[in-house]
Amino acid sequence: METQDYLQLDVIAVGAHPDDVEIACGGTLASMSRRGYRVGIIDLTDGEPTPNSPGPDVRLEEAAKAAHLLGVHTRVTLELPNRRLFDTFEARVMLAKEFRKYRPAVVIGFGDKTPTASPDHWQAMQITDAAVFYSRLTKWDEHFDGLPVHAVPVQLYFRLAFEPAILSGYHSHFTVDITDTLETKLQAIRCYQTQFPPAKEYVFDRIRGAALTSGAAAGFHAGETFVSTRALGTRDMMKFLFGG
Numbered sequence: 001m002e003t004q005d006y007l008q009l010d011v012i013a014v015g016a017h018p019d020d021v022e023i024a025c026g027g028t029l030a031s032m033s034r035r036g037y038r039v040g041i042i043d044l045t046d047g048e049p050t051p052n053s054p055g056p057d058v059r060l061e062e063a064a065k066a067a068h069l070l071g072v073h074t075r076v077t078l079e080l081p082n083r084r085l086f087d088t089f090e091a092r093v094m095l096a097k098e099f100r101k102y103r104p105a106v107v108i109g110f111g112d113k114t115p116t117a118s119p120d121h122w123q124a125m126q127i128t129d130a131a132v133f134y135s136r137l138t139k140w141d142e143h144f145d146g147l148p149v150h151a152v153p154v155q156l157y158f159r160l161a162f163e164p165a166i167l168s169g170y171h172s173h174f175t176v177d178i179t180d181t182l183e184t185k186l187q188a189i190r191c192y193q194t195q196f197p198p199a200k201e202y203v204f205d206r207i208r209g210a211a212l213t214s215g216a217a218a219g220f221h222a223g224e225t226f227v228s229t230r231a232l233g234t235r236d237m238m239k240f241l242f243g244g
């Protein structure tokens with residue numbers, strides 16, 4: 001397999017289910033795409049079954065529409081099992097292969113448990129952490145179809161945006177201004193009619209509220225907050241503080 005068969009991506013956001021990434025960081029992905037960056041999404045499962053969906057085909061159609069709205073270049077759905085997602089060697093390798101193919105500069109994924117929601121999210125975090133590591137390991141080609149290694153330079157964590165609280169235990173929080181893309185984010189989430197029927201309209205208020213709260217804390221109208229797995233550093237402090 002040759003990596004030139006695959007478009008190199010600037011950022012890949014990893015979710016357990018189609019709609020996770022939209023809820024967590026859809027505004028940031030849309031903003032990046034508008035700025036000319038190449039954006040990808042990897043869903044570890046197709047998210048099915050769920051209570052109100054007729055099946056995976058409809059869910060995947062919804063995911064494709066949402067990706068289109070956000071300006072996402074590549075969306076990959078891995079064939080790992082929804083509701084039974086576990087951090088296994090096979091799952092780690094499967095995701096690491098995608099990193100080797102698309103060679104992202106930034107990987108964004110789950111950074112915390114989601115109590116009362118799917119335990120797949122926590123497993124997704126562990127799989128993503130491991131896959132970032134596996135992606136760069138040499139002398140292991142037999143597990144990766146001969147794909148060359150790729151060291152991911154930056155790994156970030158998100159929380160699902162129902163809860164604006166920051167990730168605890170990490171120091172390098174930062175907020176992306178999504179004032180211009182908040183409505184696009186909400187529209188993308190609305191593509192998932194099987195997940196958010198009219199009875200769940202309150203979800204959109206929560207997501208909007210979380211974006212406004214996160215944004216206000218950083219001096220923006222709306223924002224999405226991330227943590228860096230390493231301390232953030234800069235050579236040019238003014239650019240870092242005021243750079244745009």
Ligand SMILES: [Zn+2]
Pocket residue numbers: 016017019020118121
């Ligand atoms: Zn989910």
